[in-house]
Amino acid sequence: MDGFIVGVSGGVDSALSSTLCALTGKPTLLVSMPIRQTSKEHERALDHIEDLTHRFDNVSSLEVDLTASFTQIEHDLPEETRQDNLAMANTRSRLRMLSLYAIGQSQGKLVCGTGNKVEDFGIGFYTKYGDGGVDISPIGDLLKTEVWSLAKEVNVIDSIVTAKPTDGLWSDARSDEDQIGATYPELEWAMNYKGDGSILSERQQTVLEIYNRLHKQNLHKMIPIPVCRIPDECRES
Numbered sequence: 585m586d587g588f589i590v591g592v593s594g595g596v597d598s599a600l601s602s603t604l605c606a607l608t609g610k611p612t613l614l615v616s617m618p619i620r621q622t623s624k625e626h627e628r629a630l631d632h633i634e635d636l637t638h639r640f641d642n643v644s645s646l647e648v649d650l651t652a653s654f655t656q657i658e659h660d661l662p663e664e665t666r667q668d669n670l671a672m673a674n675t676r677s678r679l680r681m682l683s684l685y686a687i688g689q690s691q692g693k694l695v696c697g698t699g700n701k702v703e704d705f706g707i708g709f710y711t712k713y714g715d716g717g718v719d720i721s722p723i724g725d726l727l728k729t730e731v732w733s734l735a736k737e738v739n740v741i742d743s744i745v746t747a748k749p750t751d752g753l754w755s756d757a758r759s760d761e762d763q764i765g766a767t768y769p770e771l772e773w774a775m776n777y778k779g780d781g782s783i784l785s786e787r788q789q790t791v792l793e794i795y796n797r798l799h800k801q802n803l804h805k806m807i808p809i810p811v812c813r814i815p816d817e818c819r820e821s
Contacts, residue, residue, distance in 0.1 A: 677714025708802025
């Protein structure tokens, strides 16, 4: 393999991951994949791409507008599936993963993940076989507050560092906090809290409940796929 391919969304996680790839000096391909994207998200992605391609000779870019492809998938799916907003949001993420792997394979590049520690190992805030489908995960051991700090250190543009975190899967540009019900600093606290829940404030108890509920329901994304193990006595001798 020769270098990296990164899907750039206009958010700080993909901006940091792509900047770290660029800093290796290896060929790095940044791909913008809008699907009915809000103008602000798309503009931030393009601004980041312009900044990195200007700063690094090893960085190139590509825009693949997947709106028509997504619309065709919508048309082909059953009506009840089209009406399931979460199913279709996850379909956007999986379509982007498919595209990154197709382009990456044709160019011999590793698909670089953009998930942070809270999302990937705390609350499972990513799409299974979507943005969770990657070859390497450079920021998977960084808390979100550490992502923001390191992004500033490597000179990610201010408009991205200061933007409200969003997964870019909804046409109304809802933020991560809108979906989760807690901020990233609150989730980081809950992820590390091991004390007595009865001594917590009402807000702390709410955040802890949110974290524990999401961690439990999304654990299937974080553990190996269950395999049916066949006992030796059931096999033919």
